[in-house]
Amino acid sequence: MEIRQATYQDVEGIIKLQLEVAEYHRKLDSVYKFQDDIAEQFRIYVTSLINNEKSAVFIAFAKEEIVGYGIAAIIDENPLFKYPKYAMIEEMGISENFRSKGCGQMLLESIFNWLHLHEVEDVRLKVHNRNKGGINFWEKVGFKTEMYNMKMSLNKR
Known part of the structure; x- marks a missing residue:
């Protein structure tokens, strides 16, 4: 398995994998309602993230097939805080056949290296509270729960 930054030629392979990941999330919770397109x-x-100085898309591939992808973005923090920027892991998707085989960790290391070059000190992410495999992965690599992301539907109020 190899990791590298994605190019425009990789977009279709990333989309194929993202559709697999979207289906996983759709089964996880009905809150995941995706656009028809x-x-x-x-x-x-x-496509907007590739070659964007504030974001990076990395892919993992095996036998010329994309089996994982990770997306990170640098976010400008509220100017009241001491550190002016942080990174957000926007997406991490691993093909079901490659989960628990080091793919996610390899992608994350590449993302961390990229963030280090951009002098980013803090990394954040969101993971669904029912995604036990995802929570276990993120905790295993060192992430800790810091805040709760809360939601309320005004339609059901």
Whole structure:
């Protein structure tokens, strides 16, 4: 398995994997309601991040097939805080056949190296509270719960 930054030529392979990951999330919770044109929307999103100085898209591939991807973005923090920026892990998707085989950790190391070059000290992410495998992975690599992300639907109020 190898890791590298994605290029525009990788977008279709990333989309294929993202659709697999989206289905996993859809089964996890009904809160995941995706656009009918999810592939096109994700194509636009990923394409906008490639060669963007404030974001990075990394892919893991085995036998010329994309089996994982990770997306990170540098965010400008509220100017009241001591550290002016942080990074957000926007997406991490691993093909089901490659989970628990080091793929996520390799992608994360590449993301961390990229963030280090950009002098980013803090990394944040969101993971669904029902995604036990994801929570276990993030805790295993050193992430800790710091805040709760809360939501309320005004339609059900």
